[in-house]
Amino acid sequence: MSDYSYRMTDIVTYDDESAYAIEFEQHENVELPLFKGTIYINTVDYGILNAEFEINPKMISKMKDSFISTSTHGFDTWPVSVKYSVSYRKMNNRYFLNHVRAILYSLQTRRKTLPYTV
Numbered sequence: 001m002s003d004y005s006y007r008m009t010d011i012v013t014y015d016d017e018s019a020y021a022i023e024f025e026q027h028e029n030v031e032l033p034l035f036k037g038t039i040y041i042n043t044v045d046y047g048i049l050n051a052e053f054e055i056n057p058k059m060i061s062k063m064k065d066s067f068i069s070t071s072t073h074g075f076d077t078w079p080v081s082v083k084y085s086v087s088y089r090k091m092n093n094r095y096f097l098n099h100v101r102a103i104l105y106s107l108q109t110r111r112k113t114l115p116y117t118v
Contacts, residue, residue, distance in 0.1 A: 018043040054083040081105040
């Protein structure tokens with residue numbers, strides 16, 4: 001059984017190539033934080049042209065320790081969103097990794113401290 005559901009949403013032009021836009025998202029019953037996003041696949045040779053995906057926003061709270069090792073003193077920090085983009089370029093009828101990008105969005109709040117009294 002697959003952990004994801006897939007849906008072809010469109011046929012688009014990507015780098016002068018016709019591509020299927022396929023959305024994917026983890027099934028509701030999967031407890032591990034997985035990805036959701038869109039993958040673009042060439043309609044002629046089925047090569048992957050691009051993938052844009054993120055950690056499932058509903059599950060990001062389970063991944064705090066994977067992205068934030070320590071917070072700044074006096075602050076709490078947690079990830080809000082982790083997004084990725086991976087693109088491939090076709091050269092001589094073969095696909096090669098072209099570009100990878102990862103962006104971590106986080107929030108920081110000041111910890112409340114109680115006044116010190118003796």
